[in-house]
Amino acid sequence: MQNTKPGKVLAPLALLIVVASLVGYAVSHKPFEATELLSLLTALFRVGVAAIVILLAGGLGKKFRRRDEMSLSLAARDAGVGLGIMGLVVFLLGFTIGFNLWILLTPIVIGFILLRCEIASFARAWKEAGTFFKEMDLGIGLIAAFTLVILAANLIIALSPPTSFDGLTYHLTLPKYYLFEGRIDFVPELMYWGMPQLSEMAFTLAMKFGGAEAAATLQWMVGVVALTAIFSFVQQTLNKNSAWVAVASLLCGWTLSDALSRAYVEWSLVLYGALFLIQLNQWRATRSRADLIWSAIFAGFALSTKYMGGILVVAGIVVIFFDQFPVIARRAISPTKQSPLPRDGLLREKRPRNDGIKNAFLFGLIASLILSPWLIKNYLATGNPFYPILFPAGAMDATRLDFYEGTPIALTPIERILLPALASFRGLEGGAPFNASLGPLLFALSLTAPLAWTRLEPRQKQVATTALIVLVTGFVLWMVGSAATRLLIQPRLYLVFFPVWAILAAYGFFGLEGSNLPKFKISWLVSMLAAFSLGLNAYETGMDLLRRDALKFVTGQMDEGAYLAQSMGHFSPAMDSIRSLPRDSKVLLLWETRGYYCIPTCNPDETIDEFKDALVLHGSADSILVSWREQGYTHILLHNRGADFVREDDLLRYVPEDWIVFDALVASLKEIETFGAAYTLYELPHQP
Template sequence: MTALAVLLLQVLACVGFGAVVLRLLRIDRTLQWAERVSWSFVLGIGILGWLIFWLGVSGLFSPLPMALVLIAGVPGVAFLGRPEGLSGAPLSPLELFLLAVLLLALSLDGLEGLSPPADADTLAYHFAIPKLFLQEGRIFFIPRAVDGAAPLLLQMTYGVALGLGGEKALTLWTMVSGWGTALLLFVLARNHMNRAWALAITLIWLTTPAVLYGGGAGQVEVRNAGFALLAVAALMRGHKAGWLRYAALAGLAAGLFMGSKYTGLLFAAAAVGALLTLRRWPLQAVVFGAMALLAGFQWYLWNFLHTGDPVFPMLFPLIGDANYPYWDADHYLAFRNDLFQGERAIPNTPLWMLAYPFLATFATSGAFDSGRAGLGPFLLLILPFAVAGFWRYRRDIATGPWRAPVIVFTLFYVFWFLSGSSQRVRHLVPLYPVVLLVCAYLAIRWTESAKAGWPLYLAGIFTLGIQMAGHGASSLNYARYLFSDETRKAYYERNISGYSAVEWINKNLSGSDKILFLNRQLHYLIDVPSYYAYPSSQVLIDVLPTVDDPKLYYRQLVKQGITHILSEAIWAGRQPSEVEKRGYGLWRVLLANGCAEEVGSVPYNLILSRSLDSRQANGRRQLILKLDKKTCTLK
């Protein structure tokens, strides 16, 4: 099947699955047609991932069963009904301009969607794991923290696109599924503000640096933002009607968020806080919880069955070393230092929690990662007007539907910050459209009542100007590939550090070999069996920097079936330090003791910036070693 045909089929199937669920919950008749489409698509993305899990654990993670699932979803589109309520006032010049800018932004997105994937996290696991599952024809347990034994609901949808339409269908699917959040945001915004502002808010979201960073790639935050928006929209409707069906829908959306990322657990807890303010809240909470559990339990049960820990490896201190497979105390300490300490710039205290949004906006620390993946300036620019609107209309908020999103994003932020986890700004992306919608609504309402709208107009113009410029700059990388005769090899050589090793490996190794590697960006690109040995996230091959036991290292390599090792980047002619001889560098001891031989050497070019095409040919190389059991003296 061609990539475009697969994309169309997958979109229709998702809309169909979502429409069926909305009909079963008897919610579709309460929605306008545009709402039915946007709600169905976002909901259907999660339902597709939920269904494909069962194929995977049944050993049916292959194209034909996937195609049958998609075909089964398409008839549900009929539940959308005929379009109605789409006619309105003619577009004003401002709206035509915003629509043109929106089309330009989507076109720039399309450049990424038509190019090979190059984002590091995407290549490391978002795309690599579905590829591995397809090669095996089943889902299997990957005993690696964060990116292996983790909620992978959205990656199931990536597997469908890759399995049926190849890489082009996969990159187009991540682009279009990311647009689902933007469509839902526009529809929700249109219910509470005029068309021009709804378009502007949608544009601001689409061009937010963090959205550009991960929206068109495999990173899940932008798609999780769709689940968060859908849950909040259902809670707002539930406040008005008091119907349990909206609690059920909110629970489904929260559960899909849970099934896609561990932070979905924080979101579900925050949503329960909003439910406590509704009528019949005990029953509402029970319905919400049951549906969230139904939608989100799969990967937590999967982890539990293999490790005894549904949130592997977070419960290691409670379960203990003796009863915990695939983990130990040394790796837990290293894991905490990497993820919790290494990605935190400020203490997780209430005072710093208040300061964080300002510090992160101005990129005061590299740990925030807000220089390349921040949330943009718009919220900070309109904050005074949003606060003024909140104060003026506080009674309406306290008793009306807007209470739900305010409670949800406030509690989520508190839970997230005080948890002491990574302080990277992009972890807040799933709640950003909720905050954007609420703050824009309050600021617009206050400035209209005060007849002082010009500051908001300036804030919007300033934000869109900066963000569209950034979007254009980041798209040059993809335009260069698409509009020139550049080959895929040349594209990756200027986008992926150490890519030369991939060319050597895929050319010289076969399916009977298995190579150990450290550079995560190579994972998806390596076509032969491989083992990704990140030091602090797996224990089967212990390469922590403190490890200095070459005999154990060799035994672990043999046990995992490793035949080759790709070294880290080394300087030719320079003697390694004692630190470099330990951990992953133990290959040097193998080489010295006849346990391995050098069979290849490739240059290592460091990529400093993909967007700016900044590279550094620094004279380093990577070695490819082949294990030699016959001459090894370490047995």
Template sequence: MNLFREHPSRYFGYLTFTSLILLVLAYFIYHKPVTTASLVTILDSIWSITIAVSITSIAGGLGRKCLQVTSLNPLIRLSVQAGFGFGLIGIGVLIIGSLGGFTKLTAWLFLFAGLLVFHRQISGWWREWSGLSAFLRDLDGTSKAVGLLITAILCFSLFTTLSPPLKFDALVYHLSLPQEYIESGRMFFLADNIFWGMPQTGEMLFTWAMLLHSDISAMLLGWIWGFLCIIGLLGYMHDKFEARAAFIGLAALLSGYSISSGLSWGYVDWLAMYYGFCFLVAIGEFYQQRNRFWLVSSAAFAGYALGTKYTSGILVISGFLLTILWINADENIGRRLRRSLVWIFTAFLFYSPWMIKNLVATGNPFYPFFIPSGAMDAFRLGHYHGVPVESIWYALTLLPVRATVIGAEASPGYGASIGPLLLGFSLSAGLGWRKMEAERQLTISSALWVVLPGLAAWIIASRFSDFLLQSRLYFVIFPAWTVLAAAGFFNLEQDIFYGVKLGWVAGVITVFVLGLNVFELGKITVQQGSIQTDLGLQSREQYLDHNLGWYHQAMVGVKNLPTGKKVVMLWEPRSYYCSPSCSPDEILDRWLHMRHSKPGNSEITNDVILQTWREQGYSHLLFNKFGADFVQSEENDGYQPQDWSSLNRLVGALSVEQNFGSAYYLYSLSP
């Protein structure tokens, strides 16, 4: 049988289809819309996303295995399960690193093992995402507008996340610590960086991602933590109030530039917020169900939060107060006290790996704080604690208002822009309390038990140290604050003032404020050149030059020194782009410490300082003149005029090998 004669049109169709493919291929041989550099960059970004999503999938599957809950809606459930999984993985990576297992082979083996062992749970966890569609149906105009603006924030922050890291603390320790571990193949005590003593759940997860691929994969984990927190909050507030209030609550949180922009920084602030949300869910479920499972889960999330950032230990305070004063308050005090002690023990059990790490390395479980230990002697400890902010207590009680109004990103004091809507809406959370449904009262009460102790801790801590005034140190309470903002909007929405619906006006204000933040975030994303870098239109080095200026040039200069050369840095704490050749001045106290650390407070001479550096193996000095000038202008860091004159004599006696725009000087320490 001749098939061509029987079905000529079919074969003619095959021929024309083949011709189409050949023509398309031929066309793009001569018309190349994507250069090789762009294609490589885009493929690298896709691979980075794949790595981060794979780690997240394992966290979701592991969490689903441990937290088999059905009482939560899908968005809350998937968020809480992944959060629990991330905490366990962080502890696991710490153990592996302590045993010398920071190798690419180990990282890949555990990735494949995790995907294989938990494949059923991972599949079930991903199926939960289908529940998102139910939350996006039948939205009103305000909710749609807010949803689009939040999507824009997520997209702009993702563009920046896919570009090389720029932010200060990421270059000081969030990414530089994992880099040091990877270079050595193990977890070890870093005397050169006191931030080693901080809890490192986030940094352990960054280490795994960087072993698998790159720093971009690590920063994508930070973006994913924020996304999971946002998704979980959406589901939680939708359950407790309704869709419109849920979107307004998210808008209140993301209207703060530092919060929305922080998705892309490679920090652990969003991980702390994520655990703050998980804790809020668990403690609410325990109150309703009186189930020990949720009691243990809430303690675990508090322990994970403390294992992410010391100041997130606020949740431990909240948990203690909740379990002894609020939950089962009709029981006798002895029983409540026992339950609280068990809760605290459980929280510290999940936090304990970080205490053990510090105790073994330095003898201080809370290194680098409280007692001299490790590289933190009494002199450095006193310098790092800073100075009290104010002595006027009534002014400190206005801290939430002041943090909202005058707090600005990268500015002295609060150091973060948190937006006006969190505080503005949350003030109305208690309206109509007596007529409020019991479940809504429970939601607001549980959020207040987190926010109020958190604000009290913030106020008290900032009284004793200017360092502890920073808003982002307390981001762990912001998810609960977000719930209060949603409750406040929900209450306002019910009121009519002279025929005007306050909910409608509040919605317009929210869209306006959030829209301005989206504009600012988008503008800065474009100015930084993140999109151009992601598309391969400019190189990584060009991006870093554009955004980091002379600092990046100085780092290139250090990296280009002959092999074996070591550089000691003054007034420059960021070591990520020059590791392992450089030793950072991580808390800007190296010069002061070198001159005054001798017993009896006698000054150490320049000759002794130079000899000490040479004996420690340093061949060069990198001097950040702008940093030194800034510290000198502050006039409150314990420096005396003779300290600065001694510095001028020291650098004047050294030969300049490289001058980076008169901002950085690279000196030879050769005699």
């Protein structure tokens, strides 16, 4: 039926009437205030900033990997490559010519123009994620639903002002220093300056355009990419149900799920750990030198994110030598008449004796080269390539180094061997000694992985053996590290091999699927139990969202000051008071590590050692005051509760005489303002 002339005239008029009616209704009824609209648009802008970084990383990775085909699994790998390259580029810019708005914006614009086809291909690959949610039974469906709840809640929290401990101590504080100075210079106030900072470089980029909230949102997106990489790999190796269980095993623990909303580097480590395993396993299957190199690159990126990422370098070399021995080296192939498989479905293949040495050397060399910019930076600034660890240098003297490392936790040999179990069942977020909540699924389901062995194809067995070698290597290094220093008992420092642990947990579920009874599906019950565990964490995450009132902030119903006051108590007004001091003021924080909201006016006590270090160097209250005045300090912010806790708890490093000096020191200061019982701001007395 053809349109008549009156219809052609009246249709636009009718549309105009409808639009005008909607506008008129909205003007009189006002669905939201101007401040609410501005807050929502700001949140969307910050999501956009993080998405631009991820898209550019994906396009850059695809360009470097030179692959025409594209799947979601490959897209995750491309994003990992691109994020690593971008981090190194930002570091080199900041360390050499410095960076301002145009120095950072120009490469982004040029990158989007030159890589527009690769970026479009990377974006299209994410359509595949829709297939993850098809054809699920009740247990797996609940796991998927609870995963979305955890992701959504953490995204909202990420879009709120940062309150996380490590973020305010260094993950966000260092980028804020760099942006304030316009370049990357030595920051003696923070010994964490010497740590590898690949992820913090991406945070610096995001913070320049979208603030700290954009950096936290970027890490949330990195977490999504990491989960996608693990899911896709497990789905291709086993099946979709097992892939969802792998995701659940990671997210059922508070430490990792909560890290999605923090500007931490945990999910960057998980991403590089997963990509390392995927490429290393592919090398074992193809013997392609390129796959080995890419695996080493991902290990190098992990090492450039945190020194503990070096676990992957050690594990990679162990796998290479395992693959070398003719009796145990295994390579999954399809049986043929010319080369039938042995009964176990794997081919024992003799390799040239020196191949293992060459491959191990190449692997270690590539990972070391990727780390080298951070070592060079440290050497030029302090003379210690591994600053702030190993030996005193720069602002890290022997006293501070001892404080940072701490005395190892006393464990029996059996307890040390059982560290993964102890950390899984006794570990609590914020509770000594593990300071992490891992959830029950990683440990429980990985123990059932042997049930899957008889139903595995050769390629699946190869993945399992590779993952097992990496996991055992990680566990051994965990045990050794825990015996060396107090700090190295914490599971969060070993998250780089947790994706491997999750993959073996998926194998455990896959084995249970093959153990179903005729009238009873054990795997269904286990999936329901996994969903229950994940659901508990989803509930806890939702309650955390409500307690924080993060949604009120994102929707403009609460401003930043009110949000921080509610979330951080007396810490927030203490920071406000420091920022209101005269411009030439310099404040030393005692027993308070979090300096994000008061730098550059303040110097945080990042390793809780400022007083003890000053006491060892100067001996008396008067000498300490003279030293602090010479360093330019005008005020002291004392965290009273922190000092009281150390006074009562740390009887190993402090003696009663130390506190006599401390009390005399405080008595000589002029009290300016108190913030409940938590903080007191003092002014240093003028030079007599």
